[in-house]
Amino acid sequence: MLHPVDNFLNLGDENAFAVLARANQLAAEGKDIINLGIGQPDFKTPDHIVEAAIEALRAGEHGYTPAVGIPRLREVVAGDLKAHHGANISPDRIMIMPGGKVTMYMAITLFGKPGVDILYPDPGFPIYRSMIEFTGARPIPVPLREENGFAFSADELLSLITKDTRLIIVNSPSNPTGGVTPKGEIDKLVKGLADWPEVAIMSDEIYSRMTFDGLEHQSLSSYPELEDRLILLNGWSKTYAMTGWRLGFSVWPESLYDHVRKLAVNSYSCVNSAAQFAGIAAITGPQDAADAMMVEFDTRRKAVVAALNELPNVSCVMPKGAFYAFPNVTQTGFKAKELSSRLLEEAGVATIGGPDFGVYGEGYIRLSYANSLENILKAVERMGAFLEKNR
Numbered sequence: 150m151l152h153p154v155d156n157f158l159n160l161g162d163e164n165a166f167a168v169l170a171r172a173n174q175l176a177a178e179g180k181d182i183i184n185l186g187i188g189q190p191d192f193k194t195p196d197h198i199v200e201a202a203i204e205a206l207r208a209g210e211h212g213y214t215p216a217v218g219i220p221r222l223r224e225v226v227a228g229d230l231k232a233h234h235g236a237n238i239s240p241d242r243i244m245i246m247p248g249g250k251v252t253m254y255m256a257i258t259l260f261g262k263p264g265v266d267i268l269y270p271d272p273g274f275p276i277y278r279s280m281i282e283f284t285g286a287r288p289i290p291v292p293l294r295e296e297n298g299f300a301f302s303a304d305e306l307l308s309l310i311t312k313d314t315r316l317i318i319v320n321s322p323s324n325p326t327g328g329v330t331p332k333g334e335i336d337k338l339v340k341g342l343a344d345w346p347e348v349a350i351m352s353d354e355i356y357s358r359m360t361f362d363g364l365e366h367q368s369l370s371s372y373p374e375l376e377d378r379l380i381l382l383n384g385w386s387k388t389y390a391m392t393g394w395r396l397g398f399s400v401w402p403e404s405l406y407d408h409v410r411k412l413a414v415n416s417y418s419c420v421n422s423a424a425q426f427a428g429i430a431a432i433t434g435p436q437d438a439a440d441a442m443m444v445e446f447d448t449r450r451k452a453v454v455a456a457l458n459e460l461p462n463v464s465c466v467m468p469k470g471a472f473y474a475f476p477n478v479t480q481t482g483f484k485a486k487e488l489s490s491r492l493l494e495e496a497g498v499a500t501i502g503g504p505d506f507g508v509y510g511e512g513y514i515r516l517s518y519a520n521s522l523e524n525i526l527k528a529v530e531r532m533g534a535f536l537e538k539n540r
């Protein structure tokens with residue numbers, strides 16, 4: 150018998166992958182499945198980005214790169230943060246990562262241990278809680294409420310900080326709700342944090358370029374007073390439809406940077422070299438493909454929310470970012486997980502039950518509109534027929 154350390158008993162999972170596996174299995178059995186469960190754009194990476202990777206490979210960029218990423222890419226990221234958020238971030242604080250997720254892994258392992266509290270959004274990306282529990286720290290959920298458009302309330306978040314809090318995690322635009330926290334709340338949070346100088350903040354801004362109605366994403370990187378405690382998580386996965394490339398970046402306080410560099414050296418050495426060249430092309434090249442993707446997401450967003458609001462006993466607030474709708478299904482008579490699973494098995498529609506994103510996700514299901522408009526509308530129609538039949 151082997152004896153891995155007990156921490157592994159606490160490690161969670163991302164149910165979206167299990168739903169995807171079940172949906173694929175049903176499809177392989179010949180069932181007509183519409184997948185609204187998956188959290189990745191249904192677009193291809195724009196051609197000029199793919200070409201940049203191919204060119205890098207042809208040019209012989211086959212070796213290790215610095216663990217923190219190639220210097221040119223870190224400079225380009227710093228320039229992008231300046232251009233979009235007015236942030237003055239030195240490339241020396243920027244780390245290129247194999248995807249956005251690794252930043253949360255490192256941040257939570259740097260701070261998490263028994264006796265420590267870590268605050269995280271609920272409903273929220275399931276890996277936050279999973280990793281917090283893995284480290285033995287206490288997970289403290291910060292509720293995202295429908296009546297606030299699923300934005301966090303700065304007052305509520307600040308009221309949960311105690312002398313044991315070491316890290317708080319925020320995520321706007323939010324997965325799974327599509328909520329975007331307004332600038333006023335973020336200003337208030339930053340001001341309140343002045344009373345807690347030993348609390349670090351990780352801002353997951355992976356959907357920062359995916360906002361609607363002309364709304365500007367407010368990045369925590371634009372607050373110089375957070376310089377010595379901000380961990381910024383972002384990347385290319387969603388903005389440029391590059392989930393499989395595994396390319397992300399993060400910003401770290403100077404005092405943590407070398408720890409993180411060493412974690413990289415001790416684990417993956419560096420990020421895939423060709424992907425880093427693709428990352429440069431993505432930021433410095435034309436943005437029209439990324440912009441066109443957002444126009445398409447916007448059309449689908451309006452259509453899916455309108456269609457959901459026509460369903461019996463379902464209501465859905467208009468999400469302001471990301472590519473998820475998070476309808477309230479409390480009035481349907483179903484628990485959210487049961488509804489989600491029966492929709493897959495009986496109506497051929499894959500969604501994710503809200504409780505997979507935390508206790509405050511009960512009463513909701515997540516629909517990703519990373520699918521064609523035709524399929525999305527067909528899926529909602531099937532949901533309607535299912536709910537009529539099971540009223």
Ligand code: PLP
Pocket residue numbers: 188247248249250251274320323324353355384385386392396397
């Ligand atoms: N953060 C949030 C909120 C996400 O939804 C995701 C992916 O679904 C990630 C981070 C991870 O991004 P990546 O694929 O770049 O690791």
